[in-house]
Amino acid sequence: MLLAIDTGNTNTVFSIWDGEKILCTLRTSTEHQRTADQYFVWWDTLTRHHGITPEITGVIISSTVPRVVFNLRVFSDRYFGLRPLVVGKPECLLPIGVRVDAGTQVGPDRLVNTVAGFRQYGGDLIIVDFGTATTFDVADHDGAYIGGVIAPGVNLSLEALHMAAAALPHVDISRPERVIGTNTVACMQSGVYWGYIGLIKEICARIKAEHARPMKVIGTGGLAPLFQQGEDLFDVTEDTLTMQGLLDIYNYNKEQGSI
Numbered sequence: 001m002l003l004a005i006d007t008g009n010t011n012t013v014f015s016i017w018d019g020e021k022i023l024c025t026l027r028t029s030t031e032h033q034r035t036a037d038q039y040f041v042w043w044d045t046l047t048r049h050h051g052i053t054p055e056i057t058g059v060i061i062s063s064t065v066p067r068v069v070f071n072l073r074v075f076s077d078r079y080f081g082l083r084p085l086v087v088g089k090p091e092c093l094l095p096i097g098v099r100v101d102a103g104t105q106v107g108p109d110r111l112v113n114t115v116a117g118f119r120q121y122g123g124d125l126i127i128v129d130f131g132t133a134t135t136f137d138v139a140d141h142d143g144a145y146i147g148g149v150i151a152p153g154v155n156l157s158l159e160a161l162h163m164a165a166a167a168l169p170h171v172d173i174s175r176p177e178r179v180i181g182t183n184t185v186a187c188m189q190s191g192v193y194w195g196y197i198g199l200i201k202e203i204c205a206r207i208k209a210e211h212a213r214p215m216k217v218i219g220t221g222g223l224a225p226l227f228q229q230g231e232d233l234f235d236v237t238e239d240t241l242t243m244q245g246l247l248d249i250y251n252y253n254k255e256q257g258s259i
């Protein structure tokens with residue numbers, strides 16, 4: 001079984017792959033102070049709760065927060081006796097090219113998404129991932145990652161309003177039916193929800209105009225379905241794209257004999 005770990009700036013997700021199937025997914029907040037032993041207590045409690053005793057034979061990590069990788073490495077080594085494959089490190093091979101400005105450290109999550117998108121849908125893709133930041137990852141005809149767009153995340157935008165303005169409360173995202181809000185919360189939800197719909201449409205249209213061939217748009221991340229409602233933003237939404245990419249990269253490294 002493969003343990004695939006996707007650390008974003010907000011949440012860290014562990015998925016256990018049994019062949020081509022996800023057995024179980026565990027989620028915790030991302031904190032670089034969390035030790036290997038703390039991960040294990042959490043892991044042990046939840047896997048027992050799910051009634052599984054996973055036989056982990058491989059670990060792969062994608063982390064947008066470099067500092068958490070140390071404790072995840074110790075966790076993997078101490079509890080499974082395994083050296084994890086870390087996306088973005090030179091020893092982790094990728095089945096796609098990366099064509100960006102020299103010296104750019106592309107977020108590993110973006111590369112992982114591109115790998116999974118290319119394997120499932122072929123080239124010429126825009127992948128929109130709703131995380132702490134909202135990222136647009138662009139894959140060329142041959143699957144190479146050729147850049148994209150980074151925009152402030154949905155919850156980050158709502159949080160920024162609350163933090164900066166004394167009279168604005170903390171608000172959760174939702175889809176208001178009407179654009180004209182008749183109370184403060186509705187006004188904030190409208191600004192972020194409908195503003196975001198506009199942002200996604202405009203950025204995708206401009207990427208398509210810059211790209212020589214027709215493109216498919218994939219939406220991923222917890223909020224993708226909320227934005228897809230009643231709109232035609234994405235050709236497809238995928239809720240486990242990053243996890244699938246981690247499995248693909250692990251399998252590729254096995255095939256290449258690098259692990």
Ligand SMILES: Nc1ncnc2c1ncn2[C@@H]1O[C@H](COP(=O)(O)OP(=O)(O)O)[C@@H](O)[C@H]1O
Nearest residue numbers: 008009010011012130131132133155221222223
């Ligand atoms: N299904 C969902 N509904 C509402 N908020 C969500 C959902 N999934 C994630 N979020 C929120 O979106 C933000 C980004 O979370 P996440 O996608 O885990 O980011 P990251 O991958 O950057 O850690 C967080 O504030 C999280 O609470």
Ligand SMILES: CC(C)(COP(=O)(O)O)[C@@H](O)C(=O)NCCC(=O)O
Nearest residue numbers: 008009064105106107131132133150
């Ligand atoms: C853009 C990101 C912050 C998104 O991270 P996330 O929202 O998943 O936590 C991350 O991919 C990152 O740190 N990227 C490095 C810069 C780049 O990708 O060009």
Ligand SMILES: [K+]
Nearest residue numbers: 008109129131
């Ligand atoms: K992410």
